[in-house]
Amino acid sequence: MLTIRTKQIILISAVVLLVAFLFTRDIKGLVKAKEETTAAPAAGPMQAEAAEINIDQVSTVGKNLVGSAVAKDITTLENEFKTADGNKKFSLAASLAKKWDAVDQPVPSALYLEMVAQQEKTLDSWLAAGEKLMKAFDNSRDTTLLQPLLQKANASYSAAVALDSTNLEAKTGLGITIVNGMGMPMQGIAMLMDVVKKDPKNLKANMSLGIFAIKSGQFDKAIARFNDIIAIQASPDAYFYLATAYESLGKNKEAIDAYLQSKKLAGNLTLSKFIDRKVAELQEKI
Template sequence: MINSIRSRQIILIGAMVLLIAFLFTRDIKGLVKPKEEPTAAVPAGGQMAPAETAVINLTEVSVTGKNLLSANLAAEITALENAYKSAPEANKAAAAKLLAQKWDDVEQAVPSALYLELMAEKEPTLNHWLSTGERFLKAFDNTRDSLLQPALLQKAHTAYTNAVKIDSASADAKTGLGITIVNGMGMPMQGIAMLMDVVKKDPKNLKANMSLGTFAMKSGQFDKAVNRFNDIIAIKPSPDAYFYLGTAYENLGKNEEAIDAYLKSKKLAGNATLSKFIDDKVKALKSKN
């Protein structure tokens, strides 16, 4: 019974996605109960099943993405793709980078990440693999395709693994790798330990701290999440940190604290979509008091 109640209360948090930045183009993160949210096929041990990690076809992804764009934008991308295909080998990386940027400009993270991957394969630098991993994680967080998610997570994992091979001390590489492990590319505690190591060496690392906070929420450890988000706010207050803090307080039944955090998130964000959601949530919480 207790587990049933908890499962209805826990709010699913998307790792590493800032709530505010994508409100106008994506679903609001962290607002959907688990039973309402499609998830990737993850075995009980936390690892993605190899059978689910399908190959992503760049041509198919491009066609699908361009179907969502205006004719002019689609034509621009087609021209860049043709330039990439005809470019000499020495210029392939630069051409792939242009395509990645163009796809990112139109909020298409999957093809953008695939072109960053091509760039990194041609010019395997730390920054290139970090950019690739970050973009694949962005695509992973935003997709609702349960078959595509494992493939995107696998590619993010590979990118960050390559980054760590280049610089094993890179906090960004270790943070990204830890996030992919916790999300399904290994045993969760292995990823948590990696993130904790990053925070131990750099207590003000916002990305690692934010990931630890959201993972604490997903596992129902709301007291730990409150502490983590308060630490983040002490370093750098942000709308998403306050929003997640409010969510943690709400799940603990601390409605007054939740209302205060939500209102601070609303004030910092200055976003009409979020403001409306928070106004409704605050009204509902006040009615419980």
């Protein structure tokens, strides 16, 4: 017979697989299940210094994913960027960031926004860079990019906090990077809890706390957190995570209801098929 501990491990592993599925589809969270896989950054603190990413290599990969006309326009801008200097260079970096963002390529977009922030050194520019770097981290399937993207996001949010230690967006972003591996997780949790204390309806901080509760096996806390989030603003990802928490506690009827709400709000065919299979499995257990 399986021990209680073994059952818990299997249960949490199942949750990780569910969350991993979520991150390969349109619904995105703030803290990825990738940390639970071999592709993830190692647990515990990382190096604080941001690693370098070869922008040319990232650009080449991105151009292969967009139309030839867009790729040609980007190449023209990049060539101008390489020969420009001063304000012109950073104006072109901002243009390249927008161009890449328009074709949903967050990694090169984030790297150019980071260049802009390093030049401007303003709160808004650091926040913009941090947000885009975390989006790149959340979406990247290149495992070699995960740690440097997270490091860069941490550096951007750290710079923002240094400029304004009371800014909740900066503290939230920094807390999320710490929870993801840029320090001791509880340090990041404490930072996010402080944000929620000051702004109880802060969705980004609440979502991150809820997902961390799932990943750490604190399913009751996760359920309470996601119900609070849904009361503020219902979303497909909040309902999906709520469903995984309910399922993990064997509350299959509640899990089914939450999964179906996620399906209804998402309107995503692939996710719908996945949820239909999950619901069928759970209905057999009731």
